[in-house]
Amino acid sequence: MTPRALLAGPSRSNLPDYHNYPQKQADALVKVGLLAKQPARVKDGVQTVSGSRYSLTDEGRKAYRTMSPAENSRLCGGKSKVVEITSAIAPDKVEIGTSIEVRYTGKVVDRPGWDDEAVLRPFFPELLSTTNDQFNNYNIVTLTKDGWTVTH
Numbered sequence: 001m002t003p004r005a006l007l008a009g010p011s012r013s014n015l016p017d018y019h020n021y022p023q024k025q026a027d028a029l030v031k032v033g034l035l036a037k038q039p040a041r042v043k044d045g046v047q048t049v050s051g052s053r054y055s056l057t058d059e060g061r062k063a064y065r066t067m068s069p070a071e072n073s074r075l076c077g078g079k080s081k082v083v084e085i086t087s088a089i090a091p092d093k094v095e096i097g098t099s100i101e102v103r104y105t106g107k108v109v110d111r112p113g114w115d116d117e118a119v120l121r122p123f124f125p126e127l128l129s130t131t132n133d134q135f136n137n138y139n140i141v142t143l144t145k146d147g148w149t150v151t152h
Contacts, residue, residue: 025123026054032114034060034075059114077112083134099142099151108133 029035035054042051056064063075088102108115108130121127128135140152 021123023052026052028119028123029060029075030054031119032116033057034063034114059112063112063114077115078108078110080106080108080135083107086136094143096143096145099140101138102141103136103138106135106137108135 026035027037030037034057036057038053038055040051040053041048042053044051060075063077065074065076067073082104084105086103086105088100090100091098111133117127117130121129128137139150141148142151143149
């Protein structure tokens with residue numbers, strides 16, 4: 001549900017397909033309405049070539065979440081809830097700072113209209129694959145003085 005964000009910027013469209021993966025990702029985001037694409041002349045080293053410039057649409061700006069560092073920024077939509085914890089193995093002694101891996105089945109709720117797995121998943125394999133809006137995932141949780149907190 002949280003694809004890496006592709007920011008507005010130059011993308012060359014005259015490279016062979018295997019070099020154009022970032023452009024294919026951006027074009028998938030254009031197809032679902034998160035980015036707009038404009039033909040543009042872009043710098044390629046010392047020369048200027050035909051290419052495309054991408055920018056966030058209104059829907060894209062609503063979905064964009066700034067993170068630090070910037071390359072961790074994301075396009076987010078919908079929410080998920082835990083349906084079932086499938087495994088969580090804690091050590092014998094649990095104290096503040098203890099971390100455990102929790103595997104679970106979740107369900108996507110409030111999925112936005114732009115979240116089309118058929119369009120996005122081929123170019124964003126990190127997206128969780130869902131069946132009937134359900135998915136399997138894991139998180140690392142750490143015990144703090146305020147209780148368990150998701151740390152990854």
